[in-house]
Amino acid sequence: MFGKVKSSSGVKIGDRFVKSDDAHTVWVVTGEGSDVTSIPHFQVCKEGQQTRQRTLSESTLLNRDFYRRA
Numbered sequence: 629m630f631g632k633v634k635s636s637s638g639v640k641i642g643d644r645f646v647k648s649d650d651a652h653t654v655w656v657v658t659g660e661g662s663d664v665t666s667i668p669h670f671q672v673c674k675e676g677q678q679t680r681q682r683t684l685s686e687s688t689l690l691n692r693d694f695y696r697r698a
Contacts, residue, residue: 639670644698645689654698655682657689 643657654675661669661683670689674680689695 639668639686639689644675645672645695646698648692648694648696651696655695661685 639657641657641659645655645657647653647655655672656675657670658673658681659671661671668686669683670686672682672684672689684695
């Protein structure tokens with residue numbers, strides 16, 4: 629159906645990000661997202677709280693208005 633696009637950003641499992649408006653909360657990339665879309669997505673988990681998870685697009689993680697590498 630949709631082909632998965634390889635990440636050109638170098639985002640990989642283990643990378644750490646903080647929200648631009650909350651530099652104290654670290655989100656760790658724990659896996660790749662769904663194959664349903666050709667836009668790369670990643671699973672992230674709040675550091676220290678494994679049950680707090682989100683799925684974010686690569687473009688959101690790399691948009692400095694939203695997230696920054698920790």
